[in-house]
Structure formats: C-alpha cells, structure tokens
Amino acid sequence: MASETHSGQGSGLEIHPMDQFIVRPVFGDGPVGMFTVTNVTLWMAVSVLAIVLLLIVGTSRRAIVPSRSQSLAELAYGFVYKMIEDVTGKDGLKYFPYIMTLFMFVLFSNVVGLVPTAFTTTSHIAVTGVLAVAVFLAVTILGFVKNGVGFLGLFWVSSAPLVLRPVLALIELISYFVRPVSHSIRLAGNMMAGHAVLKVFAGFAASALIAPFAIGAITAMYALELLVACIQAYVFTILTCVYLKDALHPSH
Amino acid sequence: MASETQAPVSSCVDAGGGAIGMPQLCPDWMGNQIFWLVVTLVVIFLILSKVALPRIAAVLAERQGRITNDIAVAEDLRQKARDAEAAYEKALAEAKAEAGRIVAEAKDEMQAEMDVEIAKADAEIAAQAAESEKKIAEIREGALDAVKDVAMDTVPDIVAAMGGKADAKSVKTAVNERMKG
Numbered sequence: 001m002a003s004e005t006h007s008g009q010g011s012g013l014e015i016h017p018m019d020q021f022i023v024r025p026v027f028g029d030g031p032v033g034m035f036t037v038t039n040v041t042l043w044m045a046v047s048v049l050a051i052v053l054l055l056i057v058g059t060s061r062r063a064i065v066p067s068r069s070q071s072l073a074e075l076a077y078g079f080v081y082k083m084i085e086d087v088t089g090k091d092g093l094k095y096f097p098y099i100m101t102l103f104m105f106v107l108f109s110n111v112v113g114l115v116p117t118a119f120t121t122t123s124h125i126a127v128t129g130v131l132a133v134a135v136f137l138a139v140t141i142l143g144f145v146k147n148g149v150g151f152l153g154l155f156w157v158s159s160a161p162l163v164l165r166p167v168l169a170l171i172e173l174i175s176y177f178v179r180p181v182s183h184s185i186r187l188a189g190n191m192m193a194g195h196a197v198l199k200v201f202a203g204f205a206a207s208a209l210i211a212p213f214a215i216g217a218i219t220a221m222y223a224l225e226l227l228v229a230c231i232q233a234y235v236f237t238i239l240t241c242v243y244l245k246d247a248l249h250p251s252h
Numbered sequence: 253m254a255s256e257t258q259a260p261v262s263s264c265v266d267a268g269g270g271a272i273g274m275p276q277l278c279p280d281w282m283g284n285q286i287f288w289l290v291v292t293l294v295v296i297f298l299i300l301s302k303v304a305l306p307r308i309a310a311v312l313a314e315r316q317g318r319i320t321n322d323i324a325v326a327e328d329l330r331q332k333a334r335d336a337e338a339a340y341e342k343a344l345a346e347a348k349a350e351a352g353r354i355v356a357e358a359k360d361e362m363q364a365e366m367d368v369e370i371a372k373a374d375a376e377i378a379a380q381a382a383e384s385e386k387k388i389a390e391i392r393e394g395a396l397d398a399v400k401d402v403a404m405d406t407v408p409d410i411v412a413a414m415g416g417k418a419d420a421k422s423v424k425t426a427v428n429e430r431m432k433g
Contacts (some may be wrong), residue, residue, distance in 0.1 A: 021263060021275035023284060032262060034283040044292040051296060055304035060312050070311070077308045097301040105296050124275075126282040127289050192276060193389055 003082055015203030017196040021123060039119040040127075045106040047121070049131075055104070087209065087241035099210070099244070102131065103237040108190060110229030114222070122232075123191035125184060132184035137239050143247035154250040183239055190232045194225040396431065403427045 026037050054076070058069030066074060080100050084092045106122055111121025121127050143151040155172040157165060198221050205214035264278035265271060275281070404427055411418035 016270050018271040018273075018275060019269075022269075022271050023262075023275065023278075023281035032281050032284050034287050036284055037286070038281075038284055040285050041288045042280075045287055048292060048295055048299070051304075052299060055308070056299065059304070059307055059311065062307065062314075064311075064315055066311075073304070073310060074308055075306065077312070097297065097305055100305065101293060101297045101300055104300065105293060119283070123290070124281075124285055125277070126285040130286050130289055188276065192274075 009094055015200055017199035017203070020119070020195060020199055021192065023119075034141055040121055040124075042114060043119045043121050044109070046118075047105065047112050050108050050112055051104050072159060076107075083238060084241055084244075087238065088245040088248055092241065092244055093131060095244060099237060099240055103233060106131070106187065107230065107233035108234050111226070113191065113195070114225055120191050120195055123188055123195060125188045128184040128188040129180070131187075131236075132180040135183065135243060136180040139240075139243045139247045142244070146248060147250055151247070151250050154246055158251075173230070174186060179243065185237070187232050188238050194221070194228055196226065197221055320423055400431055403430070 018062055022034055023038050023040055025032060026039060030036070032038055054069060055073050058067070058073045061067065061070065063070060077100070080103050081093070081096060084096055084099055087191060088095075107126075109120065109122040112118060113122065143154070147153075155169045155176070157168045157172065160168050187200060201214045201217045205211045205218065207214075262278065264273070264280055350358045387403055406422060407423045407427060408418045408420070411423075
C-alpha cells in the first residue's frame with residue numbers, strides 16, 4: 001500500500017491493510033503446509049470454543065426460566081429453526097443441524113474476527129468458497145435425489161410463454177451456476193473490505209493531526225462491521241435456505 | 253503489522269513480511285485453510301447435533317409442556333372456583349328461601365294466636381255487655397217500681413191535701429195509666 005508522508009512522522013505513515021490477512025504458522029516461521037497449525041487453526045478453534053461456551057456451557061443448567069446465556073442460545077436456535085421453517089417449509093427441518101452449523105460457524109467467525117489483532121477466517125475466499133461449493137453440491141445432489149429429472153423443472157419456467165422458455169432456461173442455468181460464486185464472494189468480500197477499511201483508519205491514527213477523526217471513524221466503522229458480521233451470517237444462511245427450498249420444491 | 257519481524261516463507265509475502273497483493277488469492281495457503289475449515293465444520297457439526305441442539309430442543313419442549321400444563325391446571329382451578337361460587341350462590345338462595353319460609357310460618361302462627369285471642373276477647377266483651385244490659389234493665393225496672401210505689405204513697409196524701417178523697421183502687425189505676433204513657 002502507498003505510504004503517505006505527514007509532518008513529524010519521519011518516514012511517514014505505513015499502512016498495510018492487507019497484512020492482517022496473511023496466514024502464518026502459530027509455532028515457528030516455517031512454510032505453511034496442509035496440516036500446519038496456523039492462525040487459521042487458532043481462530044477457528046476460538047470460534048468453536050465460543051460456540052461451545054454459548055450453546056453448551058450456556059445451556060448446561062437446562063433451566064425452565066433461562067439465564068442470559070441460555071436465552072441467547074435459545075434465541076439462536078429459534079432464529080435458525082424459524083428461518084428454515086419459513087423458507088423451506090416443514091420438510092426442510094431435517095437439515096436443521098447442517099444449516100445451524102453453517103450459521104454458527106459464519107456468525108462466530110465473523111464476530112470473533114472483529115476482536116482486535118484477530119484473524120478473520122471468513123475473509124478468505126478459500127474458506128467461504130468451500131462453504132458455498134459444499135452448499136451448492138449438497139443442494140444440487142439433494143435436488144436430483146428428491147425429484148429425479150424433475151429437478152430440471154427449476155430451469156424450465158412454465159409460467160413464461162413457450163417461445164421465451166429456452167432463453168429463460170439458459171439464463172436460469174447460468175444464474176444457478178453463478179450461485180456459489182456470489183454466495184462465497186459476498187461474505188468474504190464484506191469481511192475483507194470492512195477489516196481493510198478499519199486498518200486504513202488505524203494507520204491514519206498514527207498522525208496526530210487526524211488521529212481524533214481516525215479514531216472516531218474506527219469506532220463508527222467497528223459498530224458498522226459488527227452489524228455487517230451478523231447480517232452477512234444471516235444472509236449466508238438464508239440464501240442456503242433458499243437454495244435448499246429450490247432443491248426440495250423445484251417448481252416455481 | 254509492517255514491523256512484524258517474522259516473515260512467513262511464502263511466495264505471497266515480501267521480504268519485509270508484508271503481503272504481496274491480496275493474501276486471499278494466495279494458493280500456498282488454501283490447502284491449509286480448507287483442511288482446518290473441514291475439521292472445524294465437522295467439530296461444530298458433532299457438537300451441535302450430539303449435544304447442543306438436542307439439549308436446547310429438550311429445554312424448549314419441556315418449557316412448552318410446562319406452560320401447557322400450567323394453563324390446564326389454571327383452567328381447572330378456575331372451573332373449581334366457578335363451581336364453588338355456584339354452590340355458594342345456591343346455598344345462599346336456599347338459606348334465603350328457608351328464612352322467608354320461617355318468617356311466613358311465624359307470621360301465620362302469630363296471626364292464628366291473635367285471632368283466637370281476639371275472638372276470646374270479643375266473646376268476653378259481649379258477655380260483659382249482655383250482663384251490663386241486664387243489670388241496667390233490672391235497675392230500670394226497679395226504678396219504675398219505686399216511682400210507682402212513691403206515687404201510690406204520695407197520691408192519697410196529695411188528694412187529701414187538695415180536699416178530695418181518694419180510694420186506693422182508683423189511685424192505683426190512675427198511676428198505672430200515667431206510668432204507661
């Protein structure tokens with residue numbers, strides 16, 4: 001990134017907004033292999049720990065009148081459960097554990113990534129891409145298993161005039177295959193952009209002249225990012241539900 | 253982050269430890285990320301499906317059951333309260349009717365007693381009145397006789413004083429005639 005020079009800072013501001021996304025080994029300096037324990041491992045483990053803390057430790061008392069943490073756990077449960085029920089109908093509820101896994105992972109990775117100096121695992125295309133492709137493959141296979149060839153009816157818009165249907169089928173087909181791309185880049189892009197902007201403002205804060213503005217901006221951006229972290233987890237999950245609905249009920 | 257001393261060995265990191273381009277697009281790290289992602293997802297899935305979700309579902313179901321049960325119990329108690337109120341109302345109405353009946357009975361009894369007393373008193377009064385009537389009649393009889401006796405006694409004297417002469421028989425006739433008128 002370009003370094004800007006400001007008065008009294010000697011060599012000037014050094015802003016490297018992308019350095020926070022570098023994958024590093026936690027132990028030592030060696031190269032990053034397939035099974036190396038890296039900051040990815042560390043922060044995914046932190047997410048898992050946070051999930052365990054909320055959903056298992058938080059609900060360990062199994063109280064009829066819930067404590068605060070149990071309320072939160074029940075809220076998350078009810079939120080995803082109702083989302084699946086609303087979007088896909090009752091028959092989508094068997095996939096609740098899978099979708100809940102996705103939601104909890106994305107939500108906690110996003111939120112944990114906002115801890116200062118944290119590594120945001122969901123800001124990487126490799127991670128969100130795997131999630132999106134997994135959803136895409138699962139939904140496609142499920143669609144064919146459940147509906148057979150009838151699943152192709154998803155691309156044949158029977159409500160459109162006959163002449164238009166082949167054209168629409170082509171468009172639908174393309175949009176279907178673009179799904180995993182938009183699904184993954186939406187999440188990774190949102191997370192990456194927000195964290196990069198935070199870093200840029202943090203770099204500006206090194207200059208005494210604009211530090212108050214930069215710190216105010218960081219605060220505002222941080223609040224916005226917290227919102228984005230939750231909204232993107234929601235968006236990722238509800239899109240998964242929508243795709244699942246297409247697989248279960250392919251007719252428009 | 254620029255001052256980071258440890259420089260990971262990678263084609264995506266420059267000599268100073270800074271990122272070259274977007275670290276997101278670095279192929280060197282993708283295998284590592286995907287491997288740990290899969291591990292993480294499996295762990296989360298197992299945690300959720302084996303422990304967390306059944307537990308939360310059980311808690312929610314138990315709460316729902318408790319609420320339904322409590323509502324049923326409350327409904328039952330309300331019905332009982334209604335029954336008790338109805339029984340109370342019924343007892344009250346019965347007591348009122350009983351009280352009314354007792355009052356009416358007492359009234360009737362008193363009326364009958366009073367009637368008897370009044371009849372008795374009337375009879376006594378009538379007897380006394382008859383007695384008095386008789387006495388008055390007697391007195392009146394007595395008075396008339398006395399007047400006749402006096403008249404009988406005085407008439408010859410008065411006739412003599414007038415210079416006449418009266419025999420007892422004519423005097424008696426005259427007095428009787430006078431007394432009748």
